[in-house]
Amino acid sequence: MKIIQKILLPLNGTSNAEGALTTGLLFARQFGGHIAALHVRADSREVAPLAGEGLSGAMVEEMMSAAEREGARRALSVREAFDHFTLQNGIAVTGPIPPFHGNPTGTATASFVTMTGREHEVVTYRARLSDVTIVAHPDSGEEVSSSETLHAILFDSGRPVIIAPRQVPQTAGRRICIAWNGTAEATAALHHILPWAAExxxxxxxxxADYQRRGPEARHAAEYLAIHGIEADLLEFSNPDETVGANLLAACRDFGADMLTMGAYSHSRLRQLILGGVTRHVLENAELPVLMSR
Structure with a gap:
């Protein structure tokens, strides 16, 4: 089931970029695919509206110049990190539309594009014509659950997103856990994990029982995978002293999983952010790549 060919990889200069790059490379080599690295520079003209808030034209002009300089500095830093990674790993760098119909399994190509605009909008539009998007985990101290770009991809791209771990993974996609609760979101995640699960x-x-919603049960999901030639065992996880999210990640560790897939935000995003929620806990605490879908 070799359908993962274009892997979108937004890079914005976070310290965890290597984890995302390595995750992307593992999957690109697995499927003989292409890593489409993307850096989005903020438009310095977005500062202009401040002129109506008591700032002089000269002050706004200086702010725009400073924003432009910072954007150029960050773009250069991101490109240097990309070039170092591809050189170090022997990845052929091509144009954004590689001249091939798939690399041999075990190999990968990559490209780098810089665009100007609002990151969450540009990345989401590009994600719509990608097989999967991999995002770097935010720097320590930031909450991945508050990432505007991540939420835009999840809610508006129609495609799955993989949140890379903070630490560089050694393997990914060999031992897979599927979080099941019967929702439409879990169903989408199940469909999107098929290429990985097949291998x-x-x-x-x-x-x-604490995670299940109205819908098909876990045994029905196993039957669906079996029709695709994928054998999956089932495990009911539960620990009354822990939250569902913590129990879920503990079950992944017990299995030695190097990839987890789950539906995102079975409840409304706002409700999950207020109450905590399984999605939020997994986003902020997972130590393995997590594929999420809506």
């Missing part, structure tokens, strides 16, 4: 060494479906 995985082991697949486990995780379910819990």
């Amino acid at each position: 995985a060494e082991a697949v486990r479906i995780l379910y819990s």
